[in-house]
Amino acid sequence: MTGAIPSTPPLLHSSAVVLDSSVPDDCELSEDDFLGGRISLYQPKKGHHRSGTDAVLLAACTPAKPGDLVVDLGSGVGAAGLCVAARVGDIRLLAVELEPDVARIALANIQRPDCSRYLHAASVLNCDVEIRGEARKEAGLVENLANHVIANPPYYRPERYQTSPNQARATAHMLTDEGMEPWFRTAVSILKSSGTFTLVQRADELPDLLRLMEGRFGGVTVQPFSPREGEAAHRVVIQGRKQSRAPFRLLPTIALHDAGRDGPAERIEAVHRHGAAIDLG
Template sequence: MSAASEASDPVLPEGATRDAFLGGAVTALQPGRGRHRSGLDAVMLAATLSADTDGTVVDLGAGSGVAGFCVAARAPAARVVLVDNDPVASDLARRALALADNMAFAGRVSVVETDIVGPEKVRVAAGLTRAMADTVIMNPPFREEGRVRASPNAARAAAHVLSDEDLDRWMRTAVTLLVPGGGLSVVWPAERLAALLGALSGRFGGIAVLPLHPYADTPALRVLVTARKGSRAPFRLLQGRVLHEADGDFCAWAKAVLRDGAGLDMARG
């Protein structure tokens, strides 16, 4: 760690950690046990955007900012707005932006603390206006309400449990924020793909789905989904990608994404 980095280190809340992503190009401050922590899903989500992405990228449900930070680090022409209603996660994102490690992109990232599915007037008052975004990315809460035992920790439960009705509200917010033809990227559990496609229907087209398999002989657990507001382009199911070799090590393509900041060309598959 450099002297400059040490000098700028904030005093972290108890249990919070300092975590490096993209081979050290990004430093995130994340909450400790009992709250949602970002990892592979967030980095893969960011990789759905190309390095030449520009304009405003809104990260809905940004948590402590890992996915949005990775977008900003990979796409130097992009401005990123992190949106979350968790004051602890939002505070950690702001603290991380003050780190010397993140100076290369911190000036292009802002944090908005508001309710994604609340009244639009509340979001507008917080700075989220209609058609402000060229791209929206999101890693929504992914567990289906009633299918799993929610965490007794309210903050952790809110970050992991989502009804189909609330998923529809997330998409309603996304489509409101996007310019016509704006792009959407989502990381989502494969088992709930039908619910996501239902929420996209009538709002987005040109949908591409990339399944992510933990191993070559296992079903996909996650999907990366991209779409365009108002597009009439056909649906595409892309060839799935395998994350790990048989020995548990990441495959070469996954290492390139996670450590080197490589992108996933969802347009070509």
């Protein structure tokens, strides 16, 4: 599929930034199923980050309920937030995405009939997660806004990894000089009291994630994931609750695949195919 996305139903809720659901003529798109085909999303075939397992795991760990407002920071095409919607149903969703072309695709995905039926209201905010103070409020990210914030930040630091020559891909995959600090700063600001911040990241970033949680969130819970049973964790989902005094919890590692098998482990199959939750409670 190339060029403009087919027409879709009206936006469920007016966006803070006016976008249309068209993309440049040179942007080739695929349509990819999530949660066993419960939803299908447009994604760029190349040049941008493509959502997959990490977005699904992040969504599965998000403790949203019908009627809650979920803010997806750095949403990309909206996969994680829309997977939360498809699993829970009747949520309000705000997708925050910096790249205008990707934000337009997120808007088109929100408007798809197979996605919109799971949403009570939704909008896309085309802005930078790193903005702060009055600029952040003026953009629409006001204090005490959300019940839950989710994020799948870039996984790589420019001082450790070579930056892609493709600017859009570099933006999606590389953290800025401030690292993940702005993501935590924005999350704690826009969350309501007792709201949760849930984030997926590389396992080797866990020390920095715990440092950034300190003083902002309590009840911090870490869920490690390994490629296969018996292997070291390569991903973590970390969750904190605003103004919580609950103790830290490190949960047993979940293997994405059983030892000696190529197919997903039974528990992960249920998450990917049937929208099963991963309870961090």
